[in-house]
Amino acid sequence: MPLQNRVTPLGEIVAVQARGTFMGNRGVLHDADKNLGATHWRHTHWVTCLLSFHQRRRAVMTPHRYTELFFLDEAVALAAGHRPCGECRRERYRAYMGLWEAQCGDLAPARPKDIDRALHAARIDAKTKRQVRFEAAIVTLPDGTFIIRNETPMLVRDDKLFVYTPAGYTAPQTRPARETVTVLTPEPNVRILRAGYVPQIHPSAC
Numbered sequence: 001m002p003l004q005n006r007v008t009p010l011g012e013i014v015a016v017q018a019r020g021t022f023m024g025n026r027g028v029l030h031d032a033d034k035n036l037g038a039t040h041w042r043h044t045h046w047v048t049c050l051l052s053f054h055q056r057r058r059a060v061m062t063p064h065r066y067t068e069l070f071f072l073d074e075a076v077a078l079a080a081g082h083r084p085c086g087e088c089r090r091e092r093y094r095a096y097m098g099l100w101e102a103q104c105g106d107l108a109p110a111r112p113k114d115i116d117r118a119l120h121a122a123r124i125d126a127k128t129k130r131q132v133r134f135e136a137a138i139v140t141l142p143d144g145t146f147i148i149r150n151e152t153p154m155l156v157r158d159d160k161l162f163v164y165t166p167a168g169y170t171a172p173q174t175r176p177a178r179e180t181v182t183v184l185t186p187e188p189n190v191r192i193l194r195a196g197y198v199p200q201i202h203p204s205a206c
Contacts, residue, residue, distance in 0.1 A: 003061060004036045007069050009079040009146040009153040009164055009184050011123070011131040013040055018167040020070030021202065023049045024082050029067040034060075036067070044120040045112070048077040053088040072166060074199035075155055078192075079146035079185040081123030083115065096197060103191040122186035134187060138179045142193040144201065146184040153184060157205050168204030 004015040007024060013036060027042025048071065060068050071077040084092040101110035108118035125132050133148070138156070141147070145156045146164070154161040155169060162169035183190065193199070 003034055005060070005067065005069050006166055007071050007076065007080045008166070009076050009155075010148070011040075011080050011184075013069065014166070016166040018072075021051065021073050021200070022071045022077055023051055024069040024071060024077060024080075025049065025066050025085075026069065027066055028064065030061045032063050041124075044116045046080075046082040046116070046119070046123075047085040048074060048082045048089065049085045050088045072164070072168065073202040075144045075146065075201050076164070078144065078189045078199055079153075081119055081186050081189070083119065083189075086112065096192060099192045099195045099197050100188070103195045104188045107188055119186060119188055122188050131184070132186065133182050133184060135180055136183050136190075138176060138181045140194075141181075141183065142190065144185075144193045144197075144199040145190055147181040148184055149181060155201070155205055157201065162205045168202055170204070172205075 002015045002017050004013055006014050006016050006018070006020060008014060024047060026040065026046050029036050029040060029042065031037065058068065071080070084096050086093040097110050100115055104118070108114035123132055124130070138147070141156050143157045147154050147156060153164040155164060156175065159175050160172045161175050163171040
């Protein structure tokens with residue numbers, strides 16, 4: 001039976017057979033039986049990591065160690081409110097930090113703790129503990145952004161919208177020229193994408 005450790009663009013953590021291409025961390029979320037409780041984060045430092053780094057090896061969901069979370073690709077991780085890890089993804093981290101300073105300086109200084117605090121406010125409603133979403137004209141959204149239409153998460157890429165599934169993207173549709181849509185990717189991460197950050201996207205979206 002698959003473990004509950006795959007994060008979706010909706011911010012949910014689900015159990016599926018399909019493997020991800022990136023790993024993430026939000027603290028210790030599992031118990032001794034590798035089950036998740038009601039809490040889906042223990043801190044605000046949500047990062048996106050490589051699956052392999054310096055030949056380090058971990059047993060997934062080791063007791064009292066952080067819960068390994070997985071994403072289809074980096075666009076999904078950004079939609080869920082994560083940012084690049086400063087250790088295993090140093091180059092991408094520096095690119096993200098530089099763009100944050102230029103594009104999101106009005107939200108918080110370009111320091112990890114301040115960025116994480118601002119991102120948390122943009123991804124989770126403090127009262128309901130649910131994902132923050134906002135409305136925007138689809139023409140303004142950069143590639144790599146996630147929206148939701150008809151209760152289905154979709155990736156914006158070039159002139160198409162791709163339906164998300166845990167195993168990959170399907171059912172490409174023509175991106176409408178004029179439409180107001182509900183955006184899943186937190187607003188700061190949309191700014192970062194718009195400024196030129198290019199996320200690694202699963203090859204099924206082509």
